[in-house]
Amino acid sequence: MQDRQIRVIGIGTGDPEHLTLQAVRALAEVDAVFVLDKRAETADLVEIRKRICAAHIRKPHRVVTVEDPPRERRPADYGATVEAWHAARAARLEAAFATELEAGQVGAILVWGDPALYDSTLRILDRISARGRLALSCAVIPGLSSVQVLAARHGVPLNAIGGPVLITTGRRLAAGWPAGADNGADSVVVMLDGDPSFADLDPDLTIYWGAYLGSPGEILVSGRLGTVGAEIRRVRAEARARHGWIMDIYLLRRL
Amino acid sequence: MQDRQIRVIGIGTGDPEHLTLQAVRALAEVDAVFVLDKRAETADLVEIRKRICAAHIRKPHRVVTVEDPPRERRPADYGATVEAWHAARAARLEAAFATELEAGQVGAILVWGDPALYDSTLRILDRISARGRLALSCAVIPGLSSVQVLAARHGVPLNAIGGPVLITTGRRLAAGWPAGADNGADSVVVMLDGDPSFADLDPDLTIYWGAYLGSPGEILVSGRLGTVGAEIRRVRAEARARHGWIMDIYLLRRL
Numbered sequence: 001m002q003d004r005q006i007r008v009i010g011i012g013t014g015d016p017e018h019l020t021l022q023a024v025r026a027l028a029e030v031d032a033v034f035v036l037d038k039r040a041e042t043a044d045l046v047e048i049r050k051r052i053c054a055a056h057i058r059k060p061h062r063v064v065t066v067e068d069p070p071r072e073r074r075p076a077d078y079g080a081t082v083e084a085w086h087a088a089r090a091a092r093l094e095a096a097f098a099t100e101l102e103a104g105q106v107g108a109i110l111v112w113g114d115p116a117l118y119d120s121t122l123r124i125l126d127r128i129s130a131r132g133r134l135a136l137s138c139a140v141i142p143g144l145s146s147v148q149v150l151a152a153r154h155g156v157p158l159n160a161i162g163g164p165v166l167i168t169t170g171r172r173l174a175a176g177w178p179a180g181a182d183n184g185a186d187s188v189v190v191m192l193d194g195d196p197s198f199a200d201l202d203p204d205l206t207i208y209w210g211a212y213l214g215s216p217g218e219i220l221v222s223g224r225l226g227t228v229g230a231e232i233r234r235v236r237a238e239a240r241a242r243h244g245w246i247m248d249i250y251l252l253r254r255l
Numbered sequence: 256m257q258d259r260q261i262r263v264i265g266i267g268t269g270d271p272e273h274l275t276l277q278a279v280r281a282l283a284e285v286d287a288v289f290v291l292d293k294r295a296e297t298a299d300l301v302e303i304r305k306r307i308c309a310a311h312i313r314k315p316h317r318v319v320t321v322e323d324p325p326r327e328r329r330p331a332d333y334g335a336t337v338e339a340w341h342a343a344r345a346a347r348l349e350a351a352f353a354t355e356l357e358a359g360q361v362g363a364i365l366v367w368g369d370p371a372l373y374d375s376t377l378r379i380l381d382r383i384s385a386r387g388r389l390a391l392s393c394a395v396i397p398g399l400s401s402v403q404v405l406a407a408r409h410g411v412p413l414n415a416i417g418g419p420v421l422i423t424t425g426r427r428l429a430a431g432w433p434a435g436a437d438n439g440a441d442s443v444v445v446m447l448d449g450d451p452s453f454a455d456l457d458p459d460l461t462i463y464w465g466a467y468l469g470s471p472g473e474i475l476v477s478g479r480l481g482t483v484g485a486e487i488r489r490v491r492a493e494a495r496a497r498h499g500w501i502m503d504i505y506l507l508r509r510l
Contacts, residue, residue, distance in 0.1 A: 116406035151371030168419035
């Protein structure tokens with residue numbers, strides 16, 4: 001019996017033209033699209049995803065939503081609870097594959113940005129493989145990440161000449177500037193920062209900030225952090241209130 | 256008078272299907288393709304570039320090679336010499352734009368991978384802008400970088416859950432493992448390592464190595480560094496001898 005084929009397809013950051021030709025080809029023969037955790041997607045993003053599917057999937061296809069299991073917010077045993085929650089997510093997706101795909105058919109999971117960066121899809125598929133109950137043949141199609149769209153829209157390189165680039169999260173940055181003398185990371189890209197305060201950062205850093213990258217509502221601000229930091233916080237709060245959500249990212253450089 | 260339009264287009268790592276739809280559209284109306292430092296491109300890469308241009312540029316167009324100025328290898332004043340060399344590169348490209356493009360025409364520079372990562376094109380264009388002699392309107396089209404193609408082909412995430420990713424060079428890694436306690440970078444991507452020795456690294460790291468990513472000659476090796484490190488060095492030396500060149504990259508993870 002043929003394996004079910006699962007394609008994890010990076011679709012970029014909100015511009016349907018971020019799709020690669022490889023992604024277009026991978027979408028063409030899809031039988032079912034699996035949407036994980038639909039609650040995380042806003043109406044705007046759902047609309048772009050639908051538009052991509054309509055434009056590129058050439059077969060009649062199903063869209064299958066796999067909701068996340070309920071998550072206990074204040075568990076007594078945190079580690080065991082998170083583990084059980086991840087296991088339940090994998091079981092739900094596995095059940096959806098088994099029900100909605102026949103052997104040899106092609107399922108797709110569309111991932112915003114690149115599937116390799118701050119996305120849980122590959123880990124869930126690994127769990128399904130480890131369970132060993134359903135034979136899957138998985139392929140990953142890389143997509144443009146917000147990291148590179150940010151740099152492109154500002155027209156700047158990520159790295160200083162020969163220098164490293166650290167991609168990190170707002171939570172980690174809040175614990176302190178990561179560039180110790182031992183790594184010389186003078187370019188830091190910060191993702192998933194729910195409330196950038198910039199308060200503890202060197203005001204002489206240069207910041208390149210972007211929100212809704214690639215979409216019609218795209219906003220870009222750049223400059224000396226001490227000069228534009230407050231403006232970014234203001235613009236960000238306004239945009240978030242207007243859209244009801246925000247996706248943003250920033251690059252900090254010592255120049 | 257209209258500006259000359261310059262499009263810096265990321266074309267991915269060697270698979271013509273790495274092109275995004277945005278890149279395809281950006282290429283369609285190109286009047287001239289500017290090739291910088293042709294000596295750095297092997298016959299294989301020149302062939303893929305030609306194929307991309309033939310497939311996607313819809314107008315009759317010119318291909319203009321802009322050779323790098325000769326570089327003094329042992330200058331008495333290193334800083335001043337490098338500065339003069341960069342200035343000469345910018346002057347040559349500016350002269351090519353002025354000669355080969357009319358006002359309002361579109362020039363393209365095709366960049367392997369992503370223009371924001373370890374590529375000098377954006378810095379050269381900045382120099383031309385700073386000279387202020389030729390009015391250019393520049394746009395950057397991001398492309399898949401070898402970083403993400405590596406992760407996709409191995410089917411692994413770049414980051415540990417919520418963890419950072421450091422992108423660095425072989426030369427910097429040779430100076431020591433960058434993950435100090437102060438940054439917790441437990442995922443390190445190493446680019447531009449001309450001779451990976453792995454000798455000073457923890458043998459319990461997991462390595463994901465790839466060469467010629469996306470092309471028919473692609474090679475992938477992964478495993479515990481202490482176990483597969485010698486194999487990677489052997490495979491790499493053989494492939495380099497066979498092709499006459501190698502482009503490779505690796506991800507190191509503490510797992």
